[in-house]
Amino acid sequence: MNDPSARRRRRLVLAALVVVSLILLTAAFGSAGGGTTGGVAGPLVDGASTIVKPVRDLVNWVGDTADAKQEVADRKREANQLRAENARLLDRLRRIPKLAQLQELDDRLQLSRAAPVAADVIVQSPSQWALTVTIDRGSNDGISVGDPVIGADADNAGLVGFVRNARGGQAVVALLPDQSVAIGARLAGKDPIGIITGAGAGTTTDLELSDIPSTVAINPGMLVTTSGSARNAGELASLAPPGIPIGRVTSVDQAKEDDQVAHVRPLVALRSLETVRVLTQSVNGNRPQ
Known part of the structure; x- marks a missing residue:
């Protein structure tokens, strides 16, 4: 001027x-x-x-x-x-499909009861051996160690990990291949509850579902979801609510045997995480309603 x-x-x-x-x-x-x-x-x-x-x-x-x-x-x-x-508007526009996926999952499973805290990913771990992300919300926002975290890509939304540590305005999330976390899980539409863990260090795309009896046929493409806590057994409490998608079966070792193990690919592309929601409260001990 x-x-x-x-x-x-x-x-x-x-x-x-x-x-x-x-x-x-x-x-x-x-x-x-x-x-x-x-x-x-x-x-x-x-x-x-x-x-x-x-x-x-x-x-x-x-x-x-x-x-x-x-x-x-x-x-x-x-x-x-x-x-x-213009760059800010384009970034918001690019995130709309992911936010829509998260909102659909929230509405379908009524996750609003779990007091979700929305957060943005600010750091992606460069290591393939310990895949983590850092988010811009922390203990000041009610986030605690062990809280389940859901995320989304443009096509899917589901469980992506658990809070490993939280402080002030930041928290570190250990993503699903982390072997230190075992999750109760079931094949969609099937009753038996199995255990899903990380397949091993160095992978970001392989989980293992075990403890599924031989009487249950496991086929590639099946959806695996969280099981939640057992209905009448407090000692089997789950960190995550029931019904949250985890991934899909890619292959099965020792199929139809007692020690069969299904390999599961996470439903959400973990390397593309930008926005997540941390579920900060348990509803009815995370038992199925």
Whole structure:
């Protein structure tokens, strides 16, 4: 924007130069012996404006150039602001499908009763050996160690991990391949409850479902969900509510045998996590309703 005080200063400079030019011309007239009428004074006075004009034009040019530079700077600043705002809007637009998946899961399982806290992922672990994410909410927001965490990609929503530690305004979430967490799980539509754990260090896409009796056929593509706590056994309490999708079966070792193990791929692409919800309260001990 144009600075009125700067414009006034330029005008004062111009006026001063004009006054100085007139003084110099007057002195020149006096030394030439000319009067105010006749002689050479008349042509000199008539030419004063011609002598002063380049000075005035120079001052005006300097002022116009300064105004133009300021205008360019203003336009660049506005363009940068618009680009930043456009980037923020595009980021929000890109997240809409993920947020929609989370909301659908929330509505279907009534997870609002578990007091979910929405959080953004701010750090992705670079290690394949201990896959974690850091989120921008923590103990100040009611988040505690062991709280289940749900997340989503553009196509699915489900359980992604559990809070490993929490402080102030941040928390670290251990994602599902973490072998330190065992989750009660069942095949969708099947009664037996099994145990799902991480398949081993160095993998982000393989879980193992075990303790499923040989009488239950496990087929690739089957959905695996959390089982929740046993109905009448407090010692088998679950960290997660029942019915939350975990992943789908990819293959089965020792199929239809007592020690059969199903390999399960997490339903949500863990490396694409951006927004999650931490379930901070247990409802009825996480037992099925």
